[in-house]
Amino acid sequence: MLIIQGCFKMKAVVTAAGLGTRSGLDGKFRKEMLPLYDMREGKLVLRPVIDIVLTRIREAGADEVAVVLQPRDSMTTDYVKKEFPEVQIIRQEKPKGFGNAIYCARDFLDGDSLIHAGDAFMLDHNRYLSMKNETSSKLYLFHVENPSRYGNARVDKISGQILEVKEKPQNPMSNMALCAVYRFKFPLSPFVQEDDVEFTMSMQRALEAGEIIYHDELQPDLWVSVGNAETYVEKVERTFRYHSKIKS
Numbered sequence: 532m533l534i535i536q537g538c539f540k541m542k543a544v545v546t547a548a549g550l551g552t553r554s555g556l557d558g559k560f561r562k563e564m565l566p567l568y569d570m571r572e573g574k575l576v577l578r579p580v581i582d583i584v585l586t587r588i589r590e591a592g593a594d595e596v597a598v599v600l601q602p603r604d605s606m607t608t609d610y611v612k613k614e615f616p617e618v619q620i621i622r623q624e625k626p627k628g629f630g631n632a633i634y635c636a637r638d639f640l641d642g643d644s645l646i647h648a649g650d651a652f653m654l655d656h657n658r659y660l661s662m663k664n665e666t667s668s669k670l671y672l673f674h675v676e677n678p679s680r681y682g683n684a685r686v687d688k689i690s691g692q693i694l695e696v697k698e699k700p701q702n703p704m705s706n707m708a709l710c711a712v713y714r715f716k717f718p719l720s721p722f723v724q725e726d727d728v729e730f731t732m733s734m735q736r737a738l739e740a741g742e743i744i745y746h747d748e749l750q751p752d753l754w755v756s757v758g759n760a761e762t763y764v765e766k767v768e769r770t771f772r773y774h775s776k777i778k779s
Contacts, residue, residue, distance in 0.1 A: 541663050542640060543593035545584055546632040547649025548601045548623040555760025561606045563649040565757045568770035575774050580757055581607060584652050585615050588645065592663035597621050597639045598649065599632040607649075629711075630727030637720045644719060646730070648711030651756035653749060654773050662714055668744040670696075670734075671710040673751045681708035682731050686746050693744040698729040707746075710754050717742050 547563040556562055563581040570576070571586075578586075581598070588596055597619040600607055611618055623635045633646065645662060653659070653671065670693055672684055678700075685695040685704035695704060713734070722736040738744065755766050 540594045541592065541643045541645060543588045543591070543596045543645040543647060544621075544633065544636045544640060545581070545588065545596065545598045545647050545649045546629055547581055547607055548599050548604070548626065548632050549629070549650070555763075561604060562757055564606055564610065565650075565763065567755065567757070567767060568774050570774045570777060575771070579610065580652070581611065581649050582614060584647055584649055585611070585618065587652050587656070587659045588647060590656060591645060591659040593645055595619070595639075597636055599623050599636055601626065627726075628728035629730045630723070630732050631725060633719065633730055633733060634723045634725050634727060637723050640719045642718050644715045646711075646713040646715070646719075648756075650758055651711050651754065653710065653712060654753045654755060654770070655749070658747075658749070665714050665716065668716045668742065669714045670744055670746050671712045671749050672707040672746050673710060673749045673754050674706050675708040675751065676706070678703035678706050678708055682711075682729070683707065684709055684746065691745050693738065693746055695738065696731045696734050698731040707748075710749060711756075715744075 564579045566577040566579055567583060568575060569578050569583050585596065598611055599621045602622050602624060608620060611620065619639065621636050621639065623632050670684065675681055680699060683697050683700050683703045683705065684693055684707045686692070686707060687694055696709065697704065719733065722740065723733045727733050752769065755770060757763055757766055
């Protein structure tokens with residue numbers, strides 16, 4: 532099948548409405564506004580995580596982008612409006628989780644889509660550069676030693692197809708964890724429900740309906756998340772080392 536670059540429209544939704552209870556910020560600061568290192572025009576810079584995520588999404592070639600935020604979140608709202616004025620802001624009125632955040636954006640997601648957490652990203656730019664022209668739906672996975680702490684996936688080892696997903700299962704199906712980056716080639720609206728706390732619930736519904744989703748494996752050190760206070764310093768150091776190495 533001939534794939535012509537830019538022949539279809541991809542919409543992206545970034546979820547950044549969580550309370551950040553594990554981040555140690557105690558409501559005084561937004562976790563997606565924590566700074567990490569990135570490379571911009573050959574220079575090593577510090578940028579809020581939400582800035583890095585939205586920049587990566589630009590690299591992925593998204594035609595339209597929306598960010599789901601809390602109604603009282605003026606900090607992230609003001610930053611996004613100033614630095615990314617083209618981005619649409621959608622409000623999640625109550626903190627009901629990642630799954631509900633996607634439900635709040637359901638009218639925006641009418642077809643080809645990229646879903647991305649606002650407090651984490653993949654360091655490898657090339658992963659994003661290939662996203663727009665993906666011909667199949669894809670989840671990004673990485674190996675972990677404690678899969679019960681993550682969204683978990685069961686994968687067909689021969690085809691690479693995703694068979695099942697669960698959120699923080701007591702009995703993990705594998706040692707593969709979900710990165711909070713999801714690429715879909717089918718409309719999500721039929722599979723998201725208002726009461727979905729976790730987005731894995733929506734994805735599992737899609738799988739059970741016969742939608743085909745494949746996996747792409749990522750090196751664990753190339754996934755960066757600022758959701759945990761105890762590991763934030765390590766994430767700052769890791770992003771510095773990664774981009775310093777590229778610069779040199």
